[in-house]
Amino acid sequence: MTAVHTPVGGPQLEQVRRIVTEVPGPRSRELAARRSAALPAGLTSGANIYTAAAGGGVLVDVDGNSFIDFGSGIAVTTVGNAAPRVVERASRQLAKYTHTCFLATPYEPYIEVAEALNRLTPGDHEKRTALFNTGSEAVENAVKYARAATGRPAVVTFDHAFHGRTLMTMTMTAKNQPYKSTFGPFAPEVYRAPMAYPYRWPSGAENAADEAFAQFEMLVDSQIGADAVACVVVEPIQGEGGFIVPADGFLRRIADFCRDRGILFIADEVQAGIARTGNWFASEHEGIVPDLIVTAKGLAGGMPLAAVTGRADIMDTAHAGGIGGTYSGNPAACEAALGVFDTIEEENLLARAQAIGDLMFRELRDIAAHTDIIGDVRGRGAMVAIELVQPGTKTPNREAVAEINRFCLAHGLLTLTAGTFGNVLRFLPPLSISDELLMEGFSVLREAFAAL
Structure with missing residues (x-):
């Protein structure tokens, strides 16, 4: 029997699943009407309920419905929504000052976050950290650092990758719809290699690492030219692509290849980092020490903060004034991140x-x-997914995913979809959730499959 875990984070919400109105309820429908009149049509949401409060393992909507949270705001509220240490530190900072701009008059919380990430990220080499607002912004700045350090232009990414929505990171992202369609032309000198996707590798999972690496090697050496490649950017576990865990040994070989050719290895840990996978960083599962590592999402417990952490000799190459932003490393967000670090370490959230x-x-x-x-x-x-297919085949079953997602929402369970083919259900519960709520959530999921 699984040991009981008592949630410690968030508001003192009753930790129950409870549906008291139809979903969406009348207040959510009212807000949806206001939204349609005020927001552009393309700005959509996965669930049509509107949040009133969240904490522990539940989210309560404006109609009083209480949902079990299997999404954590897309891997953001890993330590729990409104986690006490996060709220306390950020609130205390807000009462002191909300902003000065670190580029104008700097402050200590920024330095403290950088020191913590320098300590926690893989490798015992000398490191530097720069802070940003979003994962996209951090990935783009990691590429800037790589180009400045190597003097090379090209960037290599992978099939099924998602790196963001800015021009550069949208180019680096593999999936066209909805991320790239109609938004081109895209940034130059971005190339794409096959991902060693075990489940869908044509000749079988046992061949994925060897064959995908051979194709990667040919792309870099023969088609691009290794001496033109600044960096290889990869998610140690691909997030929006469907929680694809690369075949064993693939990332290790990529990292070794990069080192041999003077190419920088950048780990995009925006979704997988900050305790989500049972280690501080997913790279650790492969024994990889990236040259640069990008974090965001779970970094500040819901406050907008992202980071690039890397080798000091790389990070020190960018010229003065070339890196930064008005809001980058906001002091309240930095204090929230320090609260996240405290929570993970003091509550043993890796375990x-x-x-x-x-x-x-x-x-x-x-x-x-x-x-x-x-x-x-x-x-x-706590980063797990299932890929749904047509019976007896590997044909993606997007319709079943949509139907299960709707069933779960109507019955008080928040789930997320993913995948290049839209046929993946991903599960990202907050680490503050109780075992009882987890089990109840899976009972709803069982009912959803039975209802098919």
């Missing part, structure tokens, strides 16, 4: 993430044993 992952794998594999539409169960720690 909690692994325990949640063990429970999720157990439940999902059991569900998969009783249905013929789950093709793959994959992930690490």
Whole structure:
């Protein structure tokens, strides 16, 4: 029997699943009407409920419905929504000053966050950290550092990648719809290599690492020219692409290849980093020490903050004034991040993430044993997904994902979709969730599959 875990984060919300109105309820529908009159049509949301409060393992909407949270705001509220240490530190900072701009008159919280990331990221080499607002912005600045340090132009990314929505990071992202369609032309000197995607590798999972690496090697050496490549940017676990865990050994070989050719290896840990996978960073599962590592999402518990952390000799190459931004490293966001670090370390959330992952794998594999539409169960720690297919095939089953997602929402469970083909359900519960709520959430998921 799984040990009981008592949630410690967030407002003192009753930790229950409770539906008291139809979903969406009347207040959410009222807000949706106001939204349609005030916001552009293309700015959509996955769920049509409007949030009133969240904490522990639940989210309460404006109609009083209480949902079990299996999304964490897309891997952002990893330590829990409104986690006490995050709220306390950010609130205290807000009462002192809200902003000065670190480029104008700097402040200590920025330095403290940089020191913490320099300590926590893989490798014992000398490091530097620069702070930004979003994951996209941090990835783009990592490329700027790589180009400045190497004097080379080209960037290599992978199939199924998602790196952001700015011009450069949208170019680096693989999926056209909805991220790239109609928004071109795109940035030059960005190239794409195959990802060693075990479930979908044409000749079988056992060949994925070798064959994908061979194609990567040919792309860089023969088509681009290794001496033109500044960096290879990869997610150690691909997020929006469907929680793809690369075949064993693939990332290690990529990192070694880069080192041999003077190419910088950049780990985009925007979704997988900051305790989500049972380690501080997903790169650690592969024993990889990236030259640069990018963090965001879970970094500041819901406050906008991102970072690039890397080798000091690389980070020191950018010229004075070339890196920064008006809001980058906002002091309240920095204090929130320090609250996240405190929470993870003091509440042993690395172990909690692994325990949640063990429970999720157990439940999902059991569900998969009783249905013929789950093709793959994959992930690490509290970052797990299932890929849905047409029975007896590997044909993506996007319709089933949409139907299950709707069922879960109507019955009090918040889930997220993902995947290049839109056929993946991903599970990212906050680490503050209780085992009881986790199990109840999976009971809803079982009902959803039964309803199909």
